[in-house]
Amino acid sequence: MTLPSVDTQVDYPAGLTRTTATVLHVEPQADGRVAVLLDATPVHPVDAGWPDQGPDRAVLRVAGAELTVLDCIVGATDGSALHRGRDIPVPKGTPGWAFVVVHLVEGAALVDGAALAEGQTVEVVVDADYRHRMSAGHTACHLAALALNRALADRWKKEVRADSLGHPDFDGTAIDVSLIRENGSVDTYRLGKSLRRKGFAAEGVAEHLAGIESAVNAALAEWVATGASVRIDRDGPLLTDRRYWVCELPAHSVRIPCGGTHVSSLDELGAVRVALSTSEVDGTTVLTMETVVG
Incomplete structure (x- = not known):
């Protein structure tokens, strides 16, 4: 699956807590979770450089299932690999790199009729309270x-x-x-x-x-x-x-x-x-x- 070549569009600065987005990339992680990249998101992620505000609480609704976002962090990719948080090797804005919001969901949840795929449409809902x-x-x-x-x-x-x-x-x-x-x-x-x-x-x-x-x-x-x-x-x-x-x-x-x-x-x-x-x-x-x- 192709990694994104452009930065994620973020909707939380406008105060949004719900949006419909397209899945760009799904990648199993070594810790058993799955990283989900979307073209747009209202979920506030943790920034590795200044992690003062933690991630929003949110869910991804897809194919009749609801996947809890266990964590949400800033990531980056040069098209060959996805790097997360403090593992990002370059500063923000580096040419040739896309900076993305990484939604981490439980890997087992993807087995129960909610297998995410590139191009799929998901509803992203943030806990507004x-x-x-x-x-x-x-x-x-x-x-x-x-x-x-x-x-x-x-x-x-x-x-x-x-x-x-x-x-x-x-x-x-x-x-x-x-x-x-x-x-x-x-x-x-x-x-x-x-x-x-x-x-x-x-x-x-x-x-x-x-x-x-x-x-x-x-x-x-x-x-x-x-x-x-x-x-x-x-x-x-x-x-x-x-x-x-x-x-x-x-x-x-x-x-x-x-x-x-x-x-x-x-x-x-x-x-x-x-x-x-x-x-x-x-x-x-x-x-x-x-x-x-x-």
């Missing part, structure tokens, strides 16, 4: 990062790149790990020597944590109360096309590169709060921000 909870968590994560940048703005001794609101981008500079979860997120930042050399005054952060947390939560309450609209702008419909989270705050339109899913309005969040904490990891102070929606 789960998507919404993850989208709320991702939107809140961006807002919290902007609020944290504002709260820490006076701690910079050198000029660094600014965020969309004009504040020094602490989040983009210090982020170590970001994990989006249902109605929330957890972000960790390393306050080490590298950050200090860039001009951040890390001394006293732990002692002033309560005040910083209060400032972040005040900003979040202010922004959420506006009910600002949220959208995803994109350069095109394909997996590798650049996408941006845009939030139309009253005083400023915020635009951040992002490949995840989001709510359409801050009204959908209800309330957003963060809790900040610090710990020592291998001699380096680590700041953790836990964000909760609702």
Whole structure:
């Protein structure tokens, strides 16, 4: 079976949770699952480069059967082999490579009258409630990062790149790990020597944590109360096309590169709060921000 030569068309940036697609490739995997490639999909996959948001929950409906999507990840092919996740040997956009959404289903399920074949039509259905909870968590994560940048703005001794609101981008500079979860997120930042050399005054952060947390939560309450609209702008419909989270705050339109899913309005969040904490990891102070929606 021929592997795709073009990137997958992705429908999740437009908020879609259901579509009809054509099967392009079906490939058994060493772990017993089967990789299914479609020409288009509404299923959000895990990105190997920045796996902050996990896969959607979804099913493939075909030939009267329903196949659960056990996992969904970004893959790539040069036409000779399919590579998944961290096994992809080239960066996105490399000429001669197609970047695809890999839907992994249980291999045994294909035996029960649902054998997938190239050219077959399938209905792809995403769990809309789960998507919404993850989208709320991702939107809140961006807002919290902007609020944290504002709260820490006076701690910079050198000029660094600014965020969309004009504040020094602490989040983009210090982020170590970001994990989006249902109605929330957890972000960790390393306050080490590298950050200090860039001009951040890390001394006293732990002692002033309560005040910083209060400032972040005040900003979040202010922004959420506006009910600002949220959208995803994109350069095109394909997996590798650049996408941006845009939030139309009253005083400023915020635009951040992002490949995840989001709510359409801050009204959908209800309330957003963060809790900040610090710990020592291998001699380096680590700041953790836990964000909760609702």
